[in-house]
Amino acid sequence: MLFNRNIDQPLHIEVRESLLHGRGVFAKSRIRKGVLIEQAPVIFLSKEEKETLRFTKIYHYYFLLGNPEKQTAFSFGYASFYNHSAEANAFYAFSRNRNTLNFYAYRTIEAGSEITINYNGKPNDKSEVYFPNSDEP
Template sequence: MLLFNKRIVQPTNVEVKESPLHGRGVYAKQRIFKGSLIERAPVVFLSAEAKEALRYTKLFNYYFLIKNQEMPAAFGFGYASFYNHSPEANAFYSFSNKRNTLNIYAYRTIEPGTEITINYNGHPLNREAVYFPQQNKE
């Protein structure tokens, strides 16, 4: 279990710019310490019907799958949808139903200029094909 410190990274400490991974990505502008909250992005939970409607839009590659039959997807605002996937991610995410947010945390210390990546499968080192993150009641 990771313990989180209370240091919060302000949104001005990260930026979106071109990425060699997948077009655009989120980068650290200064050192982000392990366990720090990088971003608390507002999120909209989507019904299955709304999720399917995304298939016909440019937003199709920018939503998150969730293990919830009524609301199986979420769209994150802020920089949330620009964090690229890596099987050896340096950050991880969780959802908060109470706050309707997607929370991005540093899995390890991230140096300035480094792209911040998450593992779409959940845990930063998870190599499974599909993962549906748990929503917490935070």
């Protein structure tokens, strides 16, 4: 994986406006199936901290990793900008050893394409995803 040594950001992805929802993560170059796209560090939040997020702009950007009562995490890097798709071209896995969310190409992603994940955890999971009304905390 290519990284810019000065800012530790992947050179092959970028965040820009998305047709799916607001901003999204896009491939700047072709990413082959199975390649690690990004390793995003996470910090875990207490139940109280998670509840406090309801009153902030970052409320819709946290991850639930396992038990929602114990595994609420906020991730850095581009992690919170990957949009949902029921037919995602990438997936993520939590690394307990490194406390990172690791994003991988589920299939080859062409340059210019938006990189999507399935918020249900599996790339082709067709289950509905619940998105709270953005006007309500």
